[in-house]
Amino acid sequence: MxxxxxxxxxxxxxxxxxxxxxxxxxxxxxxxxxxxxxxxxxxxxxxxxxxxxxxxxxxxxxxxxxxxxxxxxxxxxxxxxxxxxxxxxxxxxxxxxxxxxxxxxxxxxxxxxxxxxxxxxxxxxxxxxxxxxxxxxxxxxxxxxxxxxxxxxxxxxxxxxxxxxxxxxxxxxxxxxxxxxxxLVHRLPASSAAALEASFGYGTCDCLALLGLVVPLDGRPPSLKCYDVVKVERRIKLIGIAAHTLELKQRMLRTLVLPKLTWSGGFATVPSEQMQKLVNAFRVALTKATAVDAPHVLYYEVGHWSCHPEFARDWAALREAERIHSREPVWIEEASLRLAARKWFQLLPTTRTVLARLGWWHDPAGDFFQRRDSYQQIRSYQLGADAAEVLHEWLCDWYRRRGLAQCGRVAKDLSRNLEEDSQLAQGLQLPPPPPNTLAVFAGHRLAWKGAKDVVDRRSAMVTGCSFWHKQKRRSQREPRPLSEACLCGQLKPSRPHLLWNCEATADCRSEVRMPQNRMEERLLAVAVPETPKPPIVLDYEGFIADIAEVLTAHLEAEGRVTVATDGSVVDNVAAFSVVIEGEAHPFSLGVAGEDQSSHRAEVEGLVAVLKALNQTACRGRVLLISDCQSALRVIQGGGSAALLATKALQLLRAAHAQLDLSLWWVPSHGKLAPSRWTPPPCGEMIGRALNAQADRSARDRASARAQGSDRQLCLRAREQAMQWEQSAQQVLNRCARRWADA
Ligand SMILES: [Zn+2]
Known part of the structure; x- marks a missing residue:
């Protein structure tokens, strides 16, 4: 109808x-x-x-x-x-x-x-x-x-x-x-609605405008109602004038501009032409008062990607899907079965669009966001369970790649025509980086953080230090024309020339490997691999069954058992361990899935024990010890990963139904206990000893898994990249000061 x-x-x-x-x-x-x-x-x-x-x-x-x-x-x-x-x-x-x-x-x-x-x-x-x-x-x-x-x-x-x-x-x-x-709101034209229209005497339309949204019924995407892009542009411009530091600008844009754009999460957004206007306005506001030639990718990297309007829109859309997927909506009792049964991807048109734009997708049940990585492997992010940092890194990487592809000085060969003037002080002749290159600019971020003066800040943003920059600054102060000569005698030196090709600055770079592509030469950024998939975990069920067997033996023999768990991360690879009092050998296993955080490892340790307890038919007292308060909160239904917490809480309740189970926090590895802390019933000594054993075991397992893994290689490559970026930053800084004084 x-x-x-x-x-x-x-x-x-x-x-x-x-x-x-x-x-x-x-x-x-x-x-x-x-x-x-x-x-x-x-x-x-x-x-x-x-x-x-x-x-x-x-x-x-x-x-x-x-x-x-x-x-x-x-x-x-x-x-x-x-x-x-x-x-x-x-x-x-x-x-x-x-x-x-x-x-x-x-x-x-x-x-x-x-x-x-x-x-x-x-x-x-x-x-x-x-x-x-x-x-x-x-x-x-x-x-x-x-x-x-x-x-x-x-x-x-x-x-x-x-x-x-x-x-x-x-x-x-x-x-x-x-x-x-x-x-009467209905899809037009519709003759069957004519009688109804006549009897009510209302006007008709095919667009529902309410609660700050415009929802067309003809399949067009919903949009924000009354989003006045001209007014917003004016506000962004004023922020660009009023705030002087990059940090303050980004804070103001995040609090005064972005919420109006992202409040409806994955449901509605602004049309793409309005979004482009916002992106441009942000660009102008952010680069104002620093240097106009600073690469935008660096502005967002050194500041924060969350201050990019498109990034903010995407992030809100993805997180809204996660929120809907992991929490039961408050209106579920009132909703029809048809509405209540709908999944996030049926409810959130903007999230669908965002996924398609990123080249990502979701599994049929909507449990995972998925994508193919640069190693041609399928990656899966579990909504409501994996740490949001994983998704954040995926999205940042997408924007970094796009930012680099759009960065003029990297994408284009901007060298001047030597035939016109062979005396020009040029940079090197290098190839562009391979397509789809990723850089994470860790050296730039550190340089910006430690910047003490304007030269430091300019160097961190890889700007300044050229004939044109000096000319502009000189013309602002005094009318005397600037000599075109470089320190080496050639003419009109560019930044890459002063940095990498000038005889007069050769001593500044003597210790540094020469750049191998335009991204290194002109952006001082080194390509890095993306974070690979973690090593796989085999026979999780068998591992749980083994723990259950040992727990059952203790409960049958003594009517009680004390268990400690811990989690550990080595080189972005996580593992957890389970130590049972009276057992010589601890149990340990790697954490499966994308979330390789220490928090997740701690939670997985507790969850493994709960699962094993649910497999025993025994009754008795169980003391479960952990040194991670936030993980203990998760298994009691708290924390930010709602679905993970819900599932853990179900396990905890099931265990409570048959066992006298108590959870106990002990301070980690040699740390002092707070004065109000009550030691566990097994006593502080035993509690701490079990925790220390669990800690060692988890760390050993994580180290063994990380050894020679792709993640470890990636981390080492990134460390090297950061070191080169830092050295290159220093070269730029020294050259900039020498050129400024010349
Ligand atoms: Zn020179």
Whole structure:
């Protein structure tokens, strides 16, 4: 059926237009009981004279306005409450009382009067339409209290009435609710909806605009309502002028600009042309007052990618999917089965678009975001369980790659034509880096962090230190033209020349490996491998069964058992261990999946014990010890990874059902215990000894897994890249100072 949705939300209430804030604010006190403290007084001739003359309209109400407060002498605004009387219906309609007014009309009018406004009660009589609308022009605001269908039932035409109200709105009158608040929303064209339209007398449209969103029914993506990109651009520009440091600019953009863009997460965003305008405005604001030729990729890397409007949009969309996937919505009880059964990818069109744009996808159940990495392996991020840092790194890497591909000085050979002038002081002739190159700019970030003056900051951003830069600075201070000669005697030196090719600065770079491509030469950045897949984990189920067997033996023999767990990470490879009191050999295993954080390893240790406990049929006392408070919180249902916590909590509850299980925190490896700490029932010595054993075992396992792994090789390569970047930064810094002093 084409008819989708009849929106009548505002039927019982008012809608305040923003153009008259004072009036809207005053009207918010509208309520039948808001008359407390009001001085009752008889209306006088002077009071009535401030009202709009409605004597030309038929007075429908049979009795006087019984109970209506006297109108204020000097009303802040003049309002009218419009009703309709259906002669063919008892009392003029089911919403009427014996007086001929709606049963809520007098209380509403009194609320307006109590707020210092006048409020006159009138009826709309279709036969006197023109006179009625003419009279309404005398009011500042009109409250329409005509139920759907009533105007047509009284012989009138709802469309004609609504059009007249729209005319009044155009003249600056407030109409509550707006005639446009009640509409039939369905996919157009639809002949089956025509009858329904006629009976209600509403306007129709194929676009639902509510709650700050515009939702077209024709399959176009939803968008943000009232997102004024010109206003936002102005705000970004002002931030660029007002804030001087990169950090402050990014903080202001993150707090004052981005929330308005990202609040609706994966559901709606702005059209791409508006997004491009935002990206450009951000660019100008961020690079203002530093150097215009600074590569944008570095601005976001040294600052933060979360301050990139597209990145922020993508991140919000991905995280919203994760939120929906891992938490039961509060409205689930109210929702139809069809809606409640929907997955995040059916509910979030923007997240779908973002995934497609990134070249990623999701599994059919929506449990994982997936992508193919540069090693041609499929990577899977588990929503609601893996650490958000993993997803963040994926997204940063995507933006880094794109930023490098778009970086002019890397992508293009910008060397000047030597045939024109062989004396030009040029850089090296190097090839571009391979396509899809990744750099993480760790050396630049460190340089920026440790920067003490403007030369340090310029060097960190790989800007300044060229003939043109010096010329610009010189012309700002003094009109004397700058000599075109480099330190070596050639002409108009570029930054790559001074850094890598100038005889006069050769001593600055004597210790540093020469650059091998344009990215190294001009951006001082070294290509690094992306973080590879962690080593695989075999026979997890067998591992759990082994622990269960040992636990069962202890519980059967002694009726109690003490267990300690710990997690460890070596070179981005995680492992956990389980130590059982009285057992010579600890159990240890690698952590499966993308999340190789120490926190996850700690949680996995506890989860392994809970799973093993759930496999024993024994009863008894179990003491479970960990040195990680946040992991203990997760298995009790806390922490930020909601799905991981929910599953762990289920295991904990199941274990509690049959065992006397207590969880205990002990301080880690030789750390002092806080004064309020209570040692575990096994005693502090044993607790700490078990924890230390678990720690060693987890670290040994993690080291063994990391040894020779792709992750370890990646980390070493990145360390080398960072060292070269730092040395290159120093070369630039020394050359920049020498050139500035020359
Ligand atoms: Zn030179």
């Amino acid at each position: 084409a008819f989708r949705y009849a929106f009548r939300a505002a039927r019982g209430g008012f809608r305040y237009a923003a153009s008259r804030p004072a009036l809207a604010a005053a009207a918010t006190t509208v309520t039948g009981s808001a008359v407390a403290g009001y001085a009752w007084a008889k209306p006088s001739a002077c009071q009535t004279s401030s009202l709009v003359d409605v004597s030309g309209l038929t007075k429908v109400a049979k009795t006087d306005d019984v109970g209506l407060l006297p109108q204020p002498t000097n009303p802040k605004y003049k309002t009218a409450l419009v009703q309709i009387y259906v002669g063919s219906q008892p009392f003029g309609g089911s919403d009427k009382s014996a007086s001929g007014h709606r049963y809520d009309s007098i209380p509403i009018a009194n609320g307006m009067i109590a707020s210092g406004m006048s409020c006159q009660l009138v009826h709309y009589v279709p036969e006197e339409h023109d006179a009625f609308i003419k009279t309404m022009e005398g009011f500042d605001a009109i409250i329409v209290r005509c139920n759907p269908g009533q105007i047509n039932a009284a012989g009138g035409d709802q469309m004609k009435f609504d059009d007249a109200m729209r005319g009044l709105q155009k003249k600056g009158k407030q109409v509550w609710p707006s005639p446009d608040v009640s509409r």
